[in-house]
Amino acid sequence: MAQSNAVGRAVSAAACAADQALIGEYAVQAVAPGGIAGSELGIWVTYRVPNLMVPLAGLFPGLPRGDFTGDATAIFRQEGW
16 A cells, blocks of 8 residues: 555556566556545556457458457555545
8 A cells, every 4th residue: 555656656556567468568547646545546558469360360250350459447445544
């Protein structure tokens, strides 16, 4: 639990976890700043992962032909006193 700069530490932890992925591109942003106990702290991660099966897409109808993209948001209640 961080008593100061909680949003900075949360963004840093999410970026560190994304850096551990061997493939893909990830972006991490804070979407809710938190700041005081009881407020919401939010992190938004977007990703683009290459589809390594594209060469086989012609053989299997319905197989995606582009990269996999998406996003995820996590909202936390900031603790503290």
